[in-house]
Amino acid sequence: MGEVTILKIGKNLIVPIQIELHDQSARKLQRDILNYIEKTGAQGLLIDVSAVSIIDSFLGRLLVETAKMAKLMGTETVLVGMKKEVVLTLIHLGLTMKNLHTALNIEDGLALLKSLTGRTYEKNRK
Amino acid sequence: MKKTENNKNPSRAEVWEQEISIYEDIILARQKVKVMMQEMGFSVLAQTRIVTAVSELARNIVIHAGGKGRMSVCEVSKTGKRGGLKCIFEDRGPGIENIEKAMQSGFSTSNSLGLGLSGAKKLCNEFYIESFLGKGTTVTIIEWLP
Amino acid sequence: MASEKKEIAALLSKYQEEILDAWHRQLIVRSNSLMEIIGLTEAKSFTQGILEHFITLFPLAETENDENKSYREIDDLFSDLSGKMTSQNISPSEIAVFIFSMKEAVFPILQKYIDNKDLSGAIISAGRLIDRFAVNTFEIYLNTREKIISEQQRAFMEISVPVVRVWHRIIMIPLIGMLDSERTQLMMEVMLTALEDTQSKVAILDISGIPVVDTLVARHLITAASAAKLMGAECIITGVRSRIAQTLVQLGVDLGDVVTRTTMSDGLQLALELTGQKIGE
Numbered sequence: 001m002g003e004v005t006i007l008k009i010g011k012n013l014i015v016p017i018q019i020e021l022h023d024q025s026a027r028k029l030q031r032d033i034l035n036y037i038e039k040t041g042a043q044g045l046l047i048d049v050s051a052v053s054i055i056d057s058f059l060g061r062l063l064v065e066t067a068k069m070a071k072l073m074g075t076e077t078v079l080v081g082m083k084k085e086v087v088l089t090l091i092h093l094g095l096t097m098k099n100l101h102t103a104l105n106i107e108d109g110l111a112l113l114k115s116l117t118g119r120t121y122e123k124n125r126k
Numbered sequence: 127m128k129k130t131e132n133n134k135n136p137s138r139a140e141v142w143e144q145e146i147s148i149y150e151d152i153i154l155a156r157q158k159v160k161v162m163m164q165e166m167g168f169s170v171l172a173q174t175r176i177v178t179a180v181s182e183l184a185r186n187i188v189i190h191a192g193g194k195g196r197m198s199v200c201e202v203s204k205t206g207k208r209g210g211l212k213c214i215f216e217d218r219g220p221g222i223e224n225i226e227k228a229m230q231s232g233f234s235t236s237n238s239l240g241l242g243l244s245g246a247k248k249l250c251n252e253f254y255i256e257s258f259l260g261k262g263t264t265v266t267i268i269e270w271l272p
Numbered sequence: 273m274a275s276e277k278k279e280i281a282a283l284l285s286k287y288q289e290e291i292l293d294a295w296h297r298q299l300i301v302r303s304n305s306l307m308e309i310i311g312l313t314e315a316k317s318f319t320q321g322i323l324e325h326f327i328t329l330f331p332l333a334e335t336e337n338d339e340n341k342s343y344r345e346i347d348d349l350f351s352d353l354s355g356k357m358t359s360q361n362i363s364p365s366e367i368a369v370f371i372f373s374m375k376e377a378v379f380p381i382l383q384k385y386i387d388n389k390d391l392s393g394a395i396i397s398a399g400r401l402i403d404r405f406a407v408n409t410f411e412i413y414l415n416t417r418e419k420i421i422s423e424q425q426r427a428f429m430e431i432s433v434p435v436v437r438v439w440h441r442i443i444m445i446p447l448i449g450m451l452d453s454e455r456t457q458l459m460m461e462v463m464l465t466a467l468e469d470t471q472s473k474v475a476i477l478d479i480s481g482i483p484v485v486d487t488l489v490a491r492h493l494i495t496a497a498s499a500a501k502l503m504g505a506e507c508i509i510t511g512v513r514s515r516i517a518q519t520l521v522q523l524g525v526d527l528g529d530v531v532t533r534t535t536m537s538d539g540l541q542l543a544l545e546l547t548g549q550k551i552g553e
Contacts, residue, residue, distance in 0.1 A: 020153055020156075020157075022149045022150055022152060022153045023149045023152070023185070024149050053160075053174065053177075054156060054174065054177050054178055054181060055178075056178045056181040056182055056185075056245075057182060057242065057245055058181075058185060079504075080504060081504070082502055082503055082504065083174075083468075084171075084461070084464035084465060084467075084468050084503065085170050085171045085173075085174035085175075086174060087464055087499050087502045087503050088171060088174075088175075088457075088460060088461065088464065088499065089171075089174050089175050089178050089249065090502060091460070091495055091498065091499050091502070092175065092245075092248050092249055093178070093245040093248060093249065094245070094248070095245075096498040096501075096502065097502060098498070102501060102502060102503065102504040103504040104467070104468075104471050104472075104473065104503065104504040104505060105471060105504075108473065108504060109504070171461070
């Protein structure tokens with residue numbers, strides 16, 4: 001079972017999920033991401049799920065939780081590239097992930113992170 | 127002189143079984159169902175829906191039945207000529223005390239979202255559940271080709 | 273009994289011409305309009321076929337199941353008949369008359385040539401088989417109809433959700449007519465496919481063509497908006513007229529975070545802002 005790579009580019013962490021995660025490896029990924037944030041103080045977290053073909057209620061919840069946890073650590077999260085089939089399935093399940101920032105692709109996601117982290121910075125200065 | 131030309135491929139129904147005991151088995155179950163659905167010609171959307179349901183139900187066995195259960199998958203057919211896929215999840219867990227309550231969206235005994243059973247039901251064409259306290263639970267789902 | 277039935281079948285076969293003539297007379301009297309539409313020649317080919325099958329099937333035991341070859345052959349004939357009649361808009365009652373009038377052609381022959389003691393039995397068995405023919409025809413007629421309806425539905429569904437690429441990274445979907453859950457499902461699929469393919473950032477759903485926006489429709493729209501959001505796009509709903517705004521608030525519907533506008537141009541303006549674009553001065 002492979003590992004998910006966590007990349008740091010500038011102030012952001014980029015996590016492209018390229019393998020099918022089972023529950024425990026998903027939990028491990030969550031721990032790894034949070035540890036990485038602690039270590040690096042990254043301002044933004046971008047999770048790319050464009051290669052993920054199944055998001056069930058467990059993984060969905062885990063992603064939402066990860067974003068909440070990151071937020072507590074001062075890091076904004078954007079989820080990018082969700083497949084349309086996955087979107088429709090989540091909608092069917094009734095899982096709309098309301099409080100999660102999303103973007104179509106990595107490029108948009110990074111732009112969104114920039115505006116999100118910029119905004120918090122300004123707020124903090126006030 | 128009975129003619130059987132009408133149903134030419136009699137029971138080429140491939141039955142596939144697998145024990146569900148640990149988290150890795152969930153992934154195996156998902157992959158198997160996905161491959162079978164691809165071969166049968168289901169759309170990517172249907173594959174995603176059903177594999178998600180399989181994931182929920184297999185996880186239920188791991189979490190609620192202590193990993194004492196198995197899944198079997200087979201092709202089914204109906205007089206209307208369209209084929210379908212049937213997955214059966216059988217466990218020897220504690221059983222469900224109140225099925226109606228367990229089927230409610232948001233009900234959970236394990237601090238999850240409570241979307242397992244109700245979610246799986248929403249994701250497939252047909253859903254049946256049967257449970258005996260102290261004996262176990264059987265969930266059957268069917269998805270028909272359009 | 274079986275041998276008697278064979279005798280009756282032979283009898284019917286012998287007087288085939290007479291039966292057919294009587295049948296045709298019945299058809300002309302009882303369902304003139306039908307005969308006008310399909311024509312006597314065509315009707316004759318059907319009556320002849322049905323009678324021939326009747327003669328073959330009659331001696332068989334009634335319990336003989338439908339797997340029998342002759343039964344399947346006559347089913348083909350019936351589906352031919354139903355198909356023709358459905359495509360010509362002939363009413364089901366006329367199709368029923370078509371089959372049932374066979375009784376009035378067959379029974380007189382039985383009465384004429386069969387002894388009184390065997391007559392009632394013969395009439396009952398013959399009647400039963402004709403009833404069975406009628407039921408089969410009806411079933412096939414319904415199946416044909418259902419098939420046509422579902423084909424039309426599919427065709428309608430396909431044309432019912434057009435996607436317009438109004439600007440770079442902005443798509444627009446005009447919604448027209450009823451928005452039930454099935455169409456919402458289709459609309460979401462179409463929308464998400466277009467968003468994915470064009471990597472558009474904004475989807476404008478125009479509801480000007482939806483006559484009634486109630487709680488259910490509102491819920492469907494919210495669902496569509498959350499689907500767009502999950503994919504990373506924004507959803508703007510345009511065409512919210514004063515009437516709709518009134519009803520929604522009165523019904524207590526909360527559209528939540530969904531952005532709405534009255535006119536398409538306002539919606540487009542907002543979409544351009546969201547994508548950081550401007551239309552030349």
